[in-house]
Each structure stands twice: as structure tokens, then as C-alpha cells.
Amino acid sequence: MGRAGVSVERLVAAAAEMADEVGFENVTLSALARGFGVKDASLYSHVRNLKELRTRLALFAGGEMIDRIAAAVAGRAGKDALAAFAGAYREYAHRHPGRYAATQIRIDQTLVADSPAMRRTAGITYSMLRAYGLDEPDLTDAVRLLRSTFHGYCALEATGGFAAPRDVDASWDKAVDALHTALTHWPREER
Amino acid sequence: MGRAGVSVERLVAAAAEMADEVGFENVTLSALARGFGVKDASLYSHVRNLKELRTRLALFAGGEMIDRIAAAVAGRAGKDALAAFAGAYREYAHRHPGRYAATQIRIDQTLVADSPAMRRTAGITYSMLRAYGLDEPDLTDAVRLLRSTFHGYCALEATGGFAAPRDVDASWDKAVDALHTALTHWPREER
């Protein structure tokens, strides 16, 4: 009986597939082992435990996602860039619900901080926002607003939170418009 | 050995406590049974299965949450009402992370639709927004924007998503301000 050829990379890739099919929560080392034709105990020589697999999946998905977003934003500015960012974000969340869910788990901050994907994400977001003429700390506040709205919308959509008959794509476009006006009329301290 | 006196209500209440302590995901029928001094199989005569317990908890938490929000919003209007809504929302999410997580699970839409809590939530939100002079479908779009931002912010906060040194309360206030300006300058179709 030859070796099955499991590796961390193949494991994470398989986990990504499985997450999109059955949900991030339901990705199981047992099921992955079955997929590789291997006993589940064997996977523990490639990955410390389930938690480690999940954070690897999270970093993988985060990188994949920011690649798509970067490609969409490239060469655009202002409202165009914002819309492209938003569109790519939501499209990834739709196409890869399991991987997207993975990006939202709590991860050791030291791990996240020196992950290249995170740095890239921050860079792209901040440079996109600089077009609105914001300075710190408004810049950080605006980034948090955008992330919150984007994530919240996708999360609520994913759990079936939008029951009203109104088209969800139209609401999304409106939300992006509204964020644009919020950014252009950003509330400054008056004094 | 007398009866332990388990009931659906006590079960849900205990689950709510446990969810806030160990996280919604980690609420387990076994652990609840241990808490009641009862074998886990016994709980299945009060609740069909884990899923049913979870949706019961979700409806319970949803009702509790909208009660707090309603109390906070009462007697206020416009930006005041928005800020009160937002504050009560986030405070509940902070104080009861497990229950809040419960409110975000996917639930059978027919169950949700005729839950009184849901109707109340919709009523309060829509009436709060009418102060901004919006009509359908903008009203629904605006509700979705608010829910998305509120939920997204709390979710990201909960998973440690805001690593920057900027104070998270200040960013929240700014976000609420920004939403207010977005609502007052709501993007209309120009034609």
C-alpha cells in the first residue's frame, strides 16, 4: 500500500474545498482523512491539531481573498475603487462561503501581524481611503466602518438575515453608495 | 432521588448562561445535563435535539436584546435615537457574547417571521428611520446598512479583528456619526 502523499498544503487545499461545501464548522479531520484514504491519526503528523488546521486555512483564505480584491482595485481610485473593493469582497464571500468564514475566526494576533496577506490588506485599504482626504485617527475609524459594513452584510446574507423581498444586490449597491457619501462628508470635530 | 425539575425554560436559561461563559459553540447538552445533575439522555424529553435548543436560545436572546434596545430608544428621535439604538445593541453584544452569537445563527424563516421579537425589531428600526424621510425601497436598504454595520462591528470586535491601537469606543462613535450623515445625505436616484 503506497503512501497517500498528504502534505500540509494539500491538507489545507482539501479543507478549503470542504469548507465551501459543508461549512467551515463542519470541516473535520476525520472526513479529510477519509478523503485522502488515510486514517485520521495520520493527519496529526502534518498538522498539530484541528485548531492549527483552521488557522492555516484562515491565512490561506485571507491571502486568496486579498489577491482578488487587489486585482479588482488596481488602477481605480475614489468611488470606483471603493465599489471594486466592495464587489470583489462580496463576490469572494459568496463564492467561497466556507473559506470566508475561516477568515473571521479569532487568530493569535502575533501570527496575524506578520502575515503578508494582512499587511497587504491594510495597505490596499488605507491607500484606497487616502483619496477621501482623511488623516488619523479618522483613517482607522473609516477602515473599521468599511470592514464592519462589508463583513456584516455578507454575514447576515449568509445566515439568511435579509428576508425582505427587496433585491439584496440593489441594497448592497446602495450601501456602498451610502458609505461613499459618508466618507466624502466625514464627520469632523467642530470647534 | 427526587426529580431535578428540568423544563425547557430552565434549559434555555442555563444554556444562555453557559453560552456567555464558554461561547455559543461550546454549549453542550452533556454539560447542561451535568449542571442539572441529570443524565444527558434525559434532556431529550425536553428538547428535540441540540439544534432545537440553539434556535430556542436564539429566539430568547433576540427577544431580550430588542427589549433593551426598545427601552434605550424610547422617547428619542433622529440622531439621538440612532445613537441610543447603536449603544444598546453593542452593549448587549458585549455583555452577552454567547447570546449575541446565538442571534446570528441561521433559523428557519417561517419560525423567525412569526416570532414577536422579530416583528418588534423591525417595527422599532423602521420607525426610527422614518425620521430621515426615506421611503421604500430606500428604507429597507437603510435598515440593512445599519444592521450590517452594527453586526459587523461587534463581530469583528469579538474575534479580535481591530488590532490597531485606536480606541474601539471612539471608532464606534465615529461610525454611528458616519451612518447618521449617510442617512441624512441618502443617495437618491438622480434623473
Place this chain on the structure above:
DNA sequence: CCTCCTGCCTAGAGCCTCTAGGCTAGAGCC
């Protein structure tokens, strides 16, 4: 050619959900 290490294995503990079937105390009826 030999050694070592990698990649797999078996065995087993522990925790979880959920089903099937049975016993019993107390409530309601005659």
C-alpha cells in the same frame, strides 16, 4: 549497504449526540 526519518499504521481514551426501551412518582379520576 546501512541508517534514519518520514509517512503511515493500530490501539485506545475521552467527549459528544442521539435512539430505544424501561421504571417510578405523582396527578387526576372513579
Place this chain on the structure above:
DNA sequence: GGCTCTAGCCTAGAGGCTCTAGGCAGGAGG
């Protein structure tokens, strides 16, 4: 007071999951 019915608990057991400990074999490198 006796009778029945049922709610609320029980034991037994199957099956899925994570994870540890220890073993074996085949291919790569000295």
C-alpha cells in the same frame, strides 16, 4: 383509597469526533 396515565428520569448502546502513544516499513542520504 385504589387505578391509570404520563412526565421525568434512568440504563444501554451506537456512532462520530479529537488526540496521544507507540510501532513498522520504505525511500533517501551517508
